Amino acid sequence: MKAIIAYVSTHHGNTEKVVNEIKKECGVEAFNVLEEPDRDLSDYDLIGLASGIYGAQFHPKMVAYAKEHLPQNKKIFYIMTSALDKNFSKSMAGAIDGKNAEIVGTFSCKGYNTFGPFKLVGGTGKGHPDATDLANAVEFFKGIAK
Ligand SMILES: Cc1cc2nc3c(=O)[nH]c(=O)nc-3n(C[C@H](O)[C@H](O)[C@H](O)COP(=O)(O)O)c2cc1C
DSSP states (O other): OOEEEEEEOOSSSHHHHHHHHHHHHHOOEEEETTTOTTOOOTTOSEEEEEEEEETTEEOHHHHHHHHHHOOTTOEEEEEEEESSOOOOGGGGHHHHTTSOOEEEEEEEEEOOBOOGGGGGGTOBSTTOSOHHHHHHHHHHHHHHHO
């Protein structure tokens, strides 16, 4: 199965860390949507959409990219890092609407956060993603890619 991960990671590179670990350990292709906003996904069977969470949403550029470039009938998965470590993937529903995508998995972990007032207290989720988060992410990917 040919896999690729598209990501956006603008706050502390937390999501990028998770994606890079999967890339390193599993040899999967990955790219930054802000650097390659028109990358074609038609050759891939399994597509990861990865983002930090901003205002309870995937990054607007990820939403726009998926809307425009996710082909029909693909297996997809979500990766996100956030302060709350909750599943915010509902924010992608509009982007994949009508594409007949099969969502095969969702991975979430905490990410270091210094947004707004949190900066004053040294941020939240310091050190995340940590080694355990990264190992969990690799296990997650291995589980869906087999
Ligand atoms: C502008 C902004 C808004 C954020 N909003 C949320 C939020 O609504 N919920 C949450 O759990 N975390 C929120 N966070 C924390 C980020 O999701 C978290 O730090 C994430 O790991 C950032 O990923 P990145 O470093 O890959 O960009 C926010 C961070 C920023 C900068």
